[in-house]
Amino acid sequence: MSEAPDVATAWRWLLERKPGTRGAAHESLAVVGEAAYAESCLRSLYPFPTHGALHFLRGTPPWSEPGFDDLPFILYGGPPYKVYSSGYTELLGEVATPEAAAALAVAHLPAQVVTESGE
Template sequence: MSEAPDIATAWRWLLERKPGTRGAAHDALTVVVEAAYAEPRLRSLYPFPTHGTLHFLRGAPPWNEPGHDGLPFILYGGPPYKVYSSGYAELLGEAATPAEAAALAVAHLPEQVVTESGE
């Protein structure tokens, strides 16, 4: 399974459920992706679904540099939808809807999140 080459393509492939895209076959992921995409700060990050979670990375692959991760992520499959800090270090909260989970993730982003595109 290849990864999307950039942030915009990663979101488009997930939203369109492009065959072969990581997580595209999971209905529970789709509603979380749609809610996260509606949040401009999350939309500026690379969406990376893995093991029942939707992570937000600072840039597209290859991930050779440290610091590409380290942001909050959403455990989908709810409700409730759980939002954790990086590495499951802390449960940041639970939400009844995907939109509330996305807003909770945004609320726990660092003040300025710089992506590889400089946004």
């Protein structure tokens, strides 16, 4: 499975559920993806669904820089929707809606990411 070459394409493929895209068959990913895309901070990051979670990565493939996957992510099999810090080190919260999960992920982004997104 090839990865999208840039952030905009990755979001488009995810939201359009392009065949062959990671998680395209999962309805629950679609609703979480839409909620995450509505948040400009998350929309500026590379969406990467894997193992039932929607990760937000700092860069595009190939991933070779350290720290590219150090941001909060959302488990999309809810409700409830769980938001974890990178590496499952901390459960940041459980919420009832995809929108609340996206807002919780944004609330736990480093200030640098928020600044870079223009928020």
